[in-house]
Amino acid sequence: MSRAVVTGLGVAAPTGLGVERYWAATIAGHRGIRRLTRFDPSSYPAGLAGEIEGFDAAEHLPSRLLPQTDRMTRIALVSADWALADAGVRPEELAEYDGSVITASHSGGFEFGQNELRALWNRGGQYVSAYQSFAWFYAVNSGQISIRNGLRGPCSVVVSDTAGGLDALAQARREIRRGTRLVISGAVDASLCPWGWVAQLAGGRLSTADDPAGAYLPFDARARGHVPGEGGALLVIEDERHAVERSAPRIYGEIAGHASTMDPAPGVDRPPGLRRAIELALDDAGLAPPEIDVVFADAAGLPDLDRAEADAINQVFGAGGVPVTAPKTATGRLYSGAGPLDVAAALLALRDGVIPPTIGSSPAADYALDLVTRTRAVPLRAALVLARGVGGFNSAVVVRPFDPGTDRATRNRVTGTE
Amino acid sequence: MPTVFTLDDLRRILREGSGETDDLDGDILDLEFESLGYESLALLETTSRIEREFGVVLDDEAVAGAATPRALVELVNTQLVAAPQAG
The missing domain is CATH 3.40.47.10 (Thiolase/Chalcone synthase)
Incomplete structure (x- = not known):
């Protein structure tokens, strides 16, 4: 494929x-x-x-x-x-x-x-x-x-x-x-x-x-x-x-995985759907949780929704098990624009080996997140981007650098060697 | 309310309602709106502006048949003569 x-x-x-x-x-x-x-x-x-x-x-x-x-x-x-x-x-x-x-x-x-x-x-x-x-x-x-x-x-x-x-x-x-x-x-x-x-x-x-x-x-x-x-x-x-x-000037990365889920209707005794969206997106990308090096959070900024997101992340990655950031704290929430902007930021983060900061927040200890509040330089292999919509929508995307693979012709064209 | 509709009125209304195209100031009388870059929706907006500014009612089919500025200017003036100052 x-x-x-x-x-x-x-x-x-x-x-x-x-x-x-x-x-x-x-x-x-x-x-x-x-x-x-x-x-x-x-x-x-x-x-x-x-x-x-x-x-x-x-x-x-x-x-x-x-x-x-x-x-x-x-x-x-x-x-x-x-x-x-x-x-x-x-x-x-x-x-x-x-x-x-x-x-x-x-x-x-x-x-x-x-x-x-x-x-x-x-x-x-x-x-x-x-x-x-x-x-x-x-x-x-x-x-x-x-x-x-x-x-x-x-x-x-x-x-x-x-x-x-x-x-x-x-x-x-x-x-x-x-x-x-x-x-x-x-x-x-x-x-x-x-x-x-x-x-x-x-x-x-x-x-x-x-x-x-x-x-x-x-x-x-x-x-x-x-x-x-x-x-x-x-x-x-x-x-x-x-x-x-066509010898594209650059390939920022690959959209390697995605999944969407819906939350249960209000009052229904089932867990929210974000965790499952994360797990399915990782499966789709063929990656295990330890291979994700940063999570771009939805970051609703409301206690219940923050709790639900922190729980979902911690259930998949373990408490504090992955750096989490929300650069949207600098722009405000851009609604549908937020996810694509976070994907752009994630691709640039992979390129430069740097996690952009969440600004303003002092992470509350009981969320048990490794929230990145100062720019962090670290090599990154793959990033997970999360977004939730009013009405119970959850979506997760995995991006990673493009690996031209073992096909020599492809690799040569990408690296510019003959 | 004005009693004559001129090519310059049409130019101004096109500009105000639908934006400028490169050729608007040239010799456009017999060029088709389509080739000037104004599609059917632009003509709908233009017609609506002409109607409210000049107090005429333009028949949709007659407007659709007016493919050039000359035809539209003539159509509007015919209406201005037929039903002067209805509004």
């Missing part, structure tokens, strides 16, 4: 636009959380967010695309461009159905929808943009990236909250196995607007803290919810043979 490898990264995060800026800030432990500037949050209980600074869509995208796109779609389109450039792929050189787009979305284009609802309410139906028909829609990032790049293979969207970001990568891997040669996959979410804000407040998981340093503290006794952010990552995922044949 052909392996799915990652050959390009496009990152947009509150801590940095572009892979290397994001990664440098992440390793340095810079915080991208601050008081909202996009709108005045003073009438809401929560006022902190991870906002992307300095993104000017008109700098990157044609004028035709601006009236028809939400902010999340603009960021996604540009991130996809960056991922393709990073991979050295010119999509017009692919055969028509050889490339596809599979993204995840948490809530669609909220800000666009808010503006059109306002127009409907204040001025009437004839003032609603025709582009509202798709600009709000969950699948719109997949569609717009597909149209812009002429990628007409099997395209789709996964909607399972934060878990969806990993589920999309898994779906990309399935399509690679079915014969698609290249998939742009991942997620970008951005709904930092009043309508998006009240929807998130209604979920009851937002931190109402005022101090950015004390607002989002997973696995800390002071944990009190999360801070939302905007952004995410898009990855170029390829059939390994395609990547090798």
Whole structure:
């Protein structure tokens, strides 16, 4: 079975636009959380967010695309461009159905929808943009990236909250196995607007803290919810043979394993599903727990959910048996964007032999986790990335460096020797 | 409310509603919208803006049949004459 490898990264995060800026800030432990500037949050209980600074869509995208796109779609389109450039792929050189787009979305284009609802309410139906028909829609990032790049293979969207970001990568891997040669996959979410804000407040998981340093503290006794952010990552995922044949400039690693599970319905006396997702993902990758050198946690930042995650990790790896980190403490939770961004961070961690820190948290001893709160340099063989979604979604992905294996022709092409 | 709809009105409304394309300022009267880079949804948005700004009602099928700026400008002006200042 052909392996799915990652050959390009496009990152947009509150801590940095572009892979290397994001990664440098992440390793340095810079915080991208601050008081909202996009709108005045003073009438809401929560006022902190991870906002992307300095993104000017008109700098990157044609004028035709601006009236028809939400902010999340603009960021996604540009991130996809960056991922393709990073991979050295010119999509017009692919055969028509050889490339596809599979993204995840948490809530669609909220800000666009808010503006059109306002127009409907204040001025009437004839003032609603025709582009509202798709600009709000969950699948719109997949569609717009597909149209812009002429990628007409099997395209789709996964909607399972934060878990969806990993589920999309898994779906990309399935399509690679079915014969698609290249998939742009991942997620970008951005709904930092009043309508998006009240929807998130209604979920009851937002931190109402005022101090950015004390607002989002997973696995800390002071944990009190999360801070939302905007952004995410898009990855170029390829059939390994395609990547090798075209002499891709680099192969960050392999999507080696994945599993998704559902939690039992509330009140049902069965354990939560995260542990099983971890075990199944490891099985899928053919790895035993001791071969995983770092876990990127979902890190909900609420005591019950932190407890459930710590228990699942400890049941598989033993108490304190594996380094655990949550670099999303620097960006806020990016919803569907979080998983792909964590996978990007995990691949960069494997590349550089360094675990990025969880910032702000003082780990509570009773979670019994080896929580990495200072950047840790250590050789890494494989990483596990976790994500959970509201409604009982659990998803786990295993990444490891690409091993060209014993086939000499493949190895030579990858290493550049003849 | 204006009583004449000009090519420059159309250019402005296309720009405002659907964004700029490279050729918009050129000699576009007889080029098809499709080749100018405006697909059916852009024309839906354009029609809606023309209707509310000029107080006319444009028939969907007639709009669909107006493949060029010249045809659309003529269609709007016909309506402006037929039903002046209905709104």
